[in-house]
Amino acid sequence: MSGQADGGRGLLTVQAGGERLGLPLELVREVVELDGELAPVVGAPEWLAGLLNHHGQVVAVLRPAALLDAGAAGAGRQVVLLELEDYRLGLLVEKVETVEQVPAEKQGLGGGLGWHQGGPLRVLDRLAWQRLVDGRLAGRVEKGPPGG
Amino acid sequence: MARGPRQRLALASLAALLLPVLAAWLVPAVTSWARPLAVSLAAGLGLLLLLLDQRRLEQRLQKLQARAQRLAGGGVSGGGDEFASLEAALETIHGNFATLLQEVQGTSGQVRDSSASLNDLARRINASAGNISHSMEAIARGAELQNELVDQSSTLIADMARSIQRASVSAEDAARSSREASQVAQSGSQLAGAAVEEMREVFQGVEQYSRQVVQFGERTQEIGNIVRVITEVAQQTHLLAINATIEAARAGEAGRGFAVVAEEIRQLAENTSRSADRIGKIVEEITAASQEAVRAVEATSRRLAQGRQQLGSILDALRNIVATVTSGSDRVQIISRLAREQIAGAEESVKAIQNISAVARRNASSTDEVSRAVEAQSNSILEVTRLAAEIDELAGRLRQLVRQFSGAGDGDDPAGAEEGAA
Numbered sequence: 001m002s003g004q005a006d007g008g009r010g011l012l013t014v015q016a017g018g019e020r021l022g023l024p025l026e027l028v029r030e031v032v033e034l035d036g037e038l039a040p041v042v043g044a045p046e047w048l049a050g051l052l053n054h055h056g057q058v059v060a061v062l063r064p065a066a067l068l069d070a071g072a073a074g075a076g077r078q079v080v081l082l083e084l085e086d087y088r089l090g091l092l093v094e095k096v097e098t099v100e101q102v103p104a105e106k107q108g109l110g111g112g113l114g115w116h117q118g119g120p121l122r123v124l125d126r127l128a129w130q131r132l133v134d135g136r137l138a139g140r141v142e143k144g145p146p147g148g
Numbered sequence: 149m150a151r152g153p154r155q156r157l158a159l160a161s162l163a164a165l166l167l168p169v170l171a172a173w174l175v176p177a178v179t180s181w182a183r184p185l186a187v188s189l190a191a192g193l194g195l196l197l198l199l200l201d202q203r204r205l206e207q208r209l210q211k212l213q214a215r216a217q218r219l220a221g222g223g224v225s226g227g228g229d230e231f232a233s234l235e236a237a238l239e240t241i242h243g244n245f246a247t248l249l250q251e252v253q254g255t256s257g258q259v260r261d262s263s264a265s266l267n268d269l270a271r272r273i274n275a276s277a278g279n280i281s282h283s284m285e286a287i288a289r290g291a292e293l294q295n296e297l298v299d300q301s302s303t304l305i306a307d308m309a310r311s312i313q314r315a316s317v318s319a320e321d322a323a324r325s326s327r328e329a330s331q332v333a334q335s336g337s338q339l340a341g342a343a344v345e346e347m348r349e350v351f352q353g354v355e356q357y358s359r360q361v362v363q364f365g366e367r368t369q370e371i372g373n374i375v376r377v378i379t380e381v382a383q384q385t386h387l388l389a390i391n392a393t394i395e396a397a398r399a400g401e402a403g404r405g406f407a408v409v410a411e412e413i414r415q416l417a418e419n420t421s422r423s424a425d426r427i428g429k430i431v432e433e434i435t436a437a438s439q440e441a442v443r444a445v446e447a448t449s450r451r452l453a454q455g456r457q458q459l460g461s462i463l464d465a466l467r468n469i470v471a472t473v474t475s476g477s478d479r480v481q482i483i484s485r486l487a488r489e490q491i492a493g494a495e496e497s498v499k500a501i502q503n504i505s506a507v508a509r510r511n512a513s514s515t516d517e518v519s520r521a522v523e524a525q526s527n528s529i530l531e532v533t534r535l536a537a538e539i540d541e542l543a544g545r546l547r548q549l550v551r552q553f554s555g556a557g558d559g560d561d562p563a564g565a566e567e568g569a570a
Contacts, residue, residue: 010397012394025397026397030391030394031387031391031394033384078387096387096390098390098414098418099394099411099414
């Protein structure tokens, strides 16, 4: 969980929805390959891809592109499991690139855009995720009963 | 007969008279005393001559009498007088002579008759010789005409032979051309056969190639399958490595060494994945190319099959051409042979006609000879005629002479009889 020993921290870089995302390693629990299809959720919003049964735990899998209002969502087969403070969620990504140490100055401010290894990199930290998910869930709650 | 001695006597008396006068006149220079002597000498010489002549006259009369008696046949004897016996002998001679004349007259008449009939015969022979001559001339003219005709027909046949020879040469040319055409067609046929054989081999090669390409495609697909498996393994490895890295990061300082290993594994997996991707692309390209190749080979095979079929029909056509040309060549050779035979026949005809011509020329020369012989014969007959006329004339003259003679000897009766016969 420390990860920022030498002025940088470990990031898992993935491609999702035409964007390159940087995920702090302390949030990442595991990367899994989809074996079958996700269990669909009736009336689910665009950003909710479905539900995944992971070792007996039900995890909601989100589409980062829809969540970020970025480009069209790709057909990913890999799910990155994030471990936030009080819940887990899955991110459907097209490709898991690598794990690397990125200097703090390149990671942008507060989950902003940065530049790394010849391309733009959007680093989303715990706070950013909480805001995104809470916002969506709040919007969701306003319209109907809260989902798991 | 009495006249001769009498004249001699007168001549002798005249000489006895004249001699002295001549002596007197011839010797004026002699002395006058010698003149009477000379005259009497001359008178005496004249008398001597007279006596000598008388003597000789008698001797000659006797000889004449003896000769007349011999001529009369000897049996004549005069009455004693020399002149009377001479007359009797002459009478007998005259009788004999008249008989002889009569016989000569008869014989001359016969000669005239024979000469006339000879003349007649000669005329007839001459006439028939003329006929023969005319016929011979006609034959000669005919032979000449025949000769001309033979020359003409010989020329015509020679022309014909030349024409046939030209035809023969043309036929031989045609035969040669058709033989060459036949050979060319035959070699074409062989070439086409070889091409068909080669094409079948090519066809087999193409089929084999096609099978190989298909096999190659199948193998390539197998490679693709393997590459997919490798790619999958690499992705899983990659994922595992990422997860290991994540776990190592969670382990903090304790997991740092593991994190390095996990990263290397991840990189290996990524490299493998990239290589597998490239292999997969290459396999796709190869597959596409081999499919293209298979399609091309299939198209080529179809075209080859068509080509084979066409070559087969070309081969058939060439075989037909060979058969046709060969039969044409055979016919042309027959024509050529016939033309050669005709030439030989024409040459023989020319020879035969030349033989005829030679015979005609010989005939012409023979008729010339005959004509010459007939002409010679005619000349001989003319000569005979002329001789007969001459004989006739001679006989006539003989008759005339005999007539004159018998007229002088008062023997006219045989001449009259002979005149009636003429």
